[in-house]
Amino acid sequence: MDLAFTPEEQAFRIEIRDWVKANLPQDIAHKVHNALELTREDMQRWAKILGKKGWLGHAWPKQFGGPGWTAVERHLFEEECALAGAPRVVPFGPVMVAPVIMAFGNREQQERFLPGIASGDVWWSQGYSEPGSGSDLASVKTKAERQGDHYIVNGQKTWTTLGQYGEWIFCLVRTSNEGKPQTGISFLLIDMKSPGVSVRPIRLLDGSVEVNEVWFDNVKVPAENLIGEENKGWTYAKYLLGHERTNIADVNRAKRELERLKRIAKAEGVYEDSRFRDEIAKLEVEVVALEMMVLRVLSAEAKGKSSLDIAGLLKIRGSEIQQRYSELMMLAAGPFSLPLIHEAMQAGWQGDAVGALHCAPLASTYFNMRKTSIYGGSNEVQRNIVSQTVLG
């Protein structure tokens, strides 16, 4: 048992740190460090910088153009990016659909779709949830009927994150009503420019437009866009959920945000108040404990052991921590978190701030973070899963 990274891993970290420092645009890092609004252009600019270096699909195996990093190296890369203030990579292409295409897609599909994902040129969205299918994903109703060499898709997806920017969408669609709900689902790739696809943004409680409804009205999808076999989509979706499990804990971002929380608390004069500082101290311990748990999972994964029953805990704890730091930042600002001035959350705003400028996005972030215990399988669903591992 050993906590230290190897000299090679430490050298790798330095190499990444230097590269990120040289290549991460300062204006983007500034926005991330201050929770200011990121535009589509910001996100895609960083994705393309990573893509050019071959690091957008940094977890991809070498045969598909990935750098062939170990689990530890991937973790170090993500940590260095997060601490430097890089935006999170929009995961739908490189982290979510790409591994499914690699594992279950045919060669033609791999050659057609993977290059655009690796370069950051094509924006992918996720079509999973539906109005009637939230945590109970297997109940999806969006229908795909085979007609000759096409599928005709009808239905509605929702909570499609950043779908307003999407060019392609991977969807779970119902191709059969026979047997258990899970057995009639297929995994379909749909060009969002196809006639009959419409996107309606959903305004969220923080005023942001982050998620969307996506409608399919007799959308004609070539059958060659089906991944793997018809009615096997649930298996592929589960494979996807099992991929990159340590990512979801987002511990690297938590470390960065903990630093920001301390800066805000100092500026607002509550850091010296032991009642407040102790709350930060509790969070600090929680972050360290989460990081230790992530490192344990990584170490097991690096050795090819996947049986660790603690990976399921990462999502619950990670999301609770995200909510807690956003809550404490808002509380640090106190009354000065009350104004909700959207212009003040944009970089370069020249108006007069109420209180300090850093107070402007705090309530908005707090509101936004409520999603983390709901999405990706609500924390209550996660607890059901964890209880299964304990109770058998």
Place this chain on the structure above:
Amino acid sequence: MDFDFSEDQEQLRDAARKWVEKGYTFDRHQSIVKAGGFSRDVYNELAELGLTALFVPESDGGMGMGPIEAMVVMEELGRGMVLEPLTQALIAGAVIGGYGSADAKAWLPRIASGEALVVLAYQERAARYALKTTHTTATETNGAYQISGSKSLVPVGDQADAFLVPAQLQGKTALFLVERQAAGVTTRGYGTQNGGRAAEVTFHNSPATLVTLDGQTALEHAVDIGIAASCAEAVGLMDPAVTITADYLNTRKQFGVTLNNFQALRHRIADMKMQLELARSMSYYASLKLNAPAAERSAALSRAKYQLGQSMRFVGQQAVQLHGGIGVTDEYIISHYFKALTQLEMSFGDSLHHLGQVSDAMQETAGVFA
């Protein structure tokens, strides 16, 4: 970075586990509690396994093992709710071995063999968990030392062979070794929460051997060793507490179905598992940082003890709660895990104390490596 145990460590764990399973049944535990909370026979059995020698340097007749070896052993002793204080042998071995004068080091072979049980006597009435408060005083005459004062909650204080005693010498804390049989030493023993034993120990001009003049450094290290050992012991206690509770939910029927059908209870056991794994992670962290430089070590150990304290309280309370009425009986095992966990939370500094330590030591950045 590697969280696997070496083959030797696994063997050590197996040896400790086998001894616990065969040699330290719940019945034996209970009979020791009834007999006062300490059995020298059991302590000798731990010594025969070589466990009292773990932290004694090899040059002094010990095994010179590292924190991870101690951790796997303490987990297993926790699992069996072993009352005999191996933690004290770890502290005495490491502290005398690391800081001790030649006279003090002469005790090491007997500490290693289990012949001498030397325990840390540092708690004072006015100090609570503060390590800088010592009202016990020491005087020196022609190179001979005497100490006077009182210490509380000394583990098996009325049966130990000698005490490690911090005392004020010319305005500084020095660390001494005092034999229980020495002149002016009186003890008053009693049972504690977990069924184990402690004592009030009073010194009146008692002859003492100087361990080190830098008693503060040694004492802080001693307590950090105690924290790491307690964290591991607590993981050992919580692990079966969760398993036993899960078994209970899987078998106990109410309203015509087993309790594992109720989602409120399923979620509670998921929360217990969460606390157990956070605790295990931070117990690893504690032991992995135990040999770090003093400031880094103490900061890490306080983080660990805070997490463990939270976990211990939650898992202990919920293990009782999910058992219902049987959980609050003396006859059934789960209440004993609960009490052992309660005692450990308040040993070597409770959660609020260590939260304060973390809070005072906070830096701009934080993480496992900072």
